[in-house]
Amino acid sequence: MLRRALVAAAVTLGLAAGCPARAQEARPGTEQQIREVVIGAHMPLTGSLARSGQAFDEGMRVAVRLFNETAQGLRIKLQVIDDESAPAKAVSAVEKLVSDGAVAVIGGYGSNIVGPASDAANKLATTYITAGAVSDELTARGLKTFFRINNNAGYQRGMAGLIAELKPASVSILASTKEAPALLAKGLARDIGAAGIKVTVHEFDPAISDFKPLINKVKLQDRSEILLMSAYENDYVGIIRAARVLKPPVKLVVGAWSLATPKMYTEFPDLMNNVVGTSFLPFPVAVKDEEGRRFAEAYRQAYGKDIEYLSTLSFVETTILAEAIAKAAEAGTLKSGGLPETLRATDRRTLLGPVKFDATGDNPLFSLAMGQHRSGQIVLVSPPAAATGPISYPALPW
């Protein structure tokens, strides 16, 4: 019995071992094949982060379509693998994409995924770009093949800038202990505190759903003027719902990513009015440049909706990568490891503002505006240079 089981296991492994050999044969290896270049991507297309992964996927596909429409003699093909938000599966995805011939990989969502996946890409000397991981640890590694267009500092600048403009006496920060919100809260507490504003941070476990005890602390102990949230969508909803019941004496509710979006207002109209979050576009969408108009139009055509935050992030990273691939292919350095250097030379304005990479692959120019929900519209209220209207302050959802 045992012998048969072992033989069966050996045959299974042996058969499976043969599979990638075929995949490797498909790897582009001649100048003729360089005409079609494969970009790989791993995203969380299932599980709790599927909504974010789908939005990233949509932005990438539109970017590739628009690039292919105008590119001369080069066609980009996108190959996407569901990483299921699991680090080991993200690493496997990178290895499969590279063995299938991808010249670069677009990374997933979350530093816990992007860290190991970009390490794997670096070991395979493959360029890796992301718009879904803000941890400072990622750039501290000094990988030559790693790039990202957004970072913690950009969100921090946007939110701290708004607080500095409003000059409240005190701020309460409710922060999830998850990695990105915890880092953001730490940075915000430092920046706001340095401006002489009293800051109290209340951390909470991502598993909690009843925020009334925390809001009671804000109401009875802190008595802050601004309630700041460093968290994710479900947390925002829980916090504002609890605040609506307990009515702390705050003048404004401010949050980070994925808050000032039309979707949040559509789903929670009774909770979102006057709430402020990071954004880069007003709603109804008003893009000023030709690239933005083309993206918005193609996106509406493909998905029947307006562009939003995550799809725009992935549109920008994919466009930048595709342009660098085209330049490297033209210079004949694509196959000889020239892509990272070409990408590092990027210096252009995008829908998210200027993008330029430093030696660590980070984009130090990344900064976001702040948008306020106003009866179904989103008005950019900060910084003054990006504002499309004045802020309503004091103003609350209740």
Added chain:
Amino acid sequence: MASPRAPLPGLALAAAFLVLAALPLLLGASNYLLGLLISALILAGVALAWALLGNLGGMVSFGHAAFFGVGGYASALLAGKLGLPVLLTVPLGGLLAALASLAMLPALRLSGPYFALAILAYAQIFRILATEASSLTGGAAGLQRYPGLPTVFGLDLASRPGAYALLVALVALGCLAYAAIRRSALGLALRAIAESEDATRVVGVNSVLLKAWMLALSAFITGLFGALNAHIIGFLEPDYAFAGSWSVLPIIASVFGGYRTVLGPVGGAVVIYLFDQVVAKGLIAVGHQILLGLLLVAMVLAAPNGLLGLLERKGGARAGA
């Protein structure tokens, strides 16, 4: 009581594992396939430890994620902060996981679902500790900059072939240790405890002590594989290191392969992981887990004793024909 299996021929087992180790390497498997096999073997190691606890002592655990996480964090911190060699910190990670199991000793008074729930709660406590002790563990942001596996006698263990060979060797060692305990008098007593603890006590067996040893051994093996995983992946955060999937997947793998056998959990882990990631994902890129679910349901209905039980039945039927 389930009839004990025939003693495992240790030499044959070692030879079979050697073949398994060499096969993908000789066939020139890609990094991708080796990566999948590495993930499957890590799961196999934890599944083996889980099944050991269930068979030898009758403890059904829903909290092996605690040992996995403790082993990973301990090894990463010892290597990253104290600069100890990784080949030393990996077994130390296992030892510290075994030490952590001491905190669970009060739960040994419980049995069945009560023990399972208590150990599940312990796993949550360790996850929260890893999040809150941010000065040591990096908190929610986790750990990233710590050494990977080293090169030993010219074999780069950080490479895919090196890590694969190491994991095959360790899974084989785990199997041999499990089989040896199972065959011993101690194993007989432990199997008796699994069937009826009260009856075993009546004949003078110190069941609590034996269960404590098995819990520590199971925690050690789990911590060892948690430590290896940490150095292979190169990133640790509480939500990942103590994820519920490290508790649930080993159970699925063991039940699928046949948790009453020594090789069942290992075979189950390799088959379900490769089936899910190669076959199911190849057929349905998004939502492939549904195929794995169907396979599991079919397997449980068709072969409650798991894959090895099914193969044994088929073999017996053919022999009888």
